[in-house]
Amino acid sequence: MIHQYKNNGYDIVLDVNSGSVHVVDDMCYDIIDYLNKLGVEDNMELLEQNETLEKMETDLGETYPVEEIAEAFEDIKELVKAGQLFTKDVYEEYIGEVKKRKTVVKALCIHIAHDCNLACKYCFAEEGEYHGRRALMSYEVGKKALDFLIANSGNRRNLEVDFFGGEPLMNWQVVKDLVAYGREQEKIHNKNFRFTLTTNGVLLNDEVQEFVNKEMDNVVLSLDGRKEVNDKMRPFRNGKGSYDLIVPKFQKLADSRNQQKYYIRGTFTRDNLDFSKDVLHFADLGFEQISIEPVVGEESDFYSIREKDLPQIFEEYDALAKEMVKREKEGKGFTFFHFMLDLDGGPCVAKRLSGCGSGTEYLAVTPWGDLYPCHQFVGEEDFLMGNVDEGITKPEIADEFRGCSVYSKEKCKNCFAKFYCSGGCMANSYKFHGSIHNAYDVSCEMERKRVECAIMIKAALADKERV
């Protein structure tokens, strides 16, 4: 499968199955397009037939000199021989194995507090309440969650634990006690816990910072960008904005971690479709690890992204990508999470095909110890998989998630982004289509645009001629 596009002055050809990226001139671009439309992928013999070149020279000869077309055609044939163009899908045959593979639990999202001190308008946790009661996890339940993880992790040594909410700092003592318990248990069981804290920063202070820097492998800091944007969507319960209180604390924390092992995460909505300004605002505040992602809301929510917003969103991603290349070349680069792409192989085959691991390798635990496929499914009773006392009581739910891959979804089969996106978010698919084996089209459009931008950035950074 070939995907070709033009971005920021680059003509880019992606050979989807091999992952090869070619930056070409206009003529090569048009020839590859011509061959693709001719059906070369399904009939390689066309490449060796004289008529193919003759036809092409007739059809493209008005635009390009025929002798150059012939030369470029030879180069293209070389790329085909080298397995970098018009390659076959070698992953499809692995899908049976991917479905059958034995998985272990590697990561838990621990909902340490279903309570929050902010009242964010788009909060899927419903201001920390998660379709139900407010609750803080007890130390006892937390301990059982860590025991469950150890017991279900097989030979896997590194285990990820994300302290999530609501707002985890509202149950801070239990977080600290659980970290201490984890450190004790990891020695006994030869494991290594990598803890993450996700926080809105309201209760962040020096004591928290010191502990986090000692114990947390990663910290996710929630903030939406410019003051007016943030304060509209992330107010306190009394309506006051949270930006002024939080920004200095986040800056201090990020610096104290040498701008590593954290990221600042925001959400953009229909209210700030010019979100590239928010990303750059973060960069201008000194943050180097940045994530801003589109909100997912109901059609009826005033802030949710609509199909008609996509053209503007695409322009924003393009503008951001261009600016990132510029800043990187000036030595002022930063990481934007959604443009991070591993073009040299990426994660393992199973991960490439089936994605985030929710429901199999990654589970969420509620404050009272129930297990769900991930934080977004919490409260959806059909997805209640078990609890920390009894373990997984509904393995069929895990089986369903294990069977979910880019080949189980009709939409993904022919999508050029499939090996980078791995089939999208199952929670979003469920939310919009009532099934995890589908994909939410508006998200897909944005994902494909991000993949294009990410590839362009790599191409531009490798280009030493253009400043």
Ligand code: SF4
């Ligand atoms: S962008 Fe959408 S269609 Fe493409 S692989 Fe991802 S989920 Fe599937």
Ligand code: SF4
């Ligand atoms: S299903 Fe969606 S929300 Fe849940 S872990 Fe996967 S990507 Fe994240």
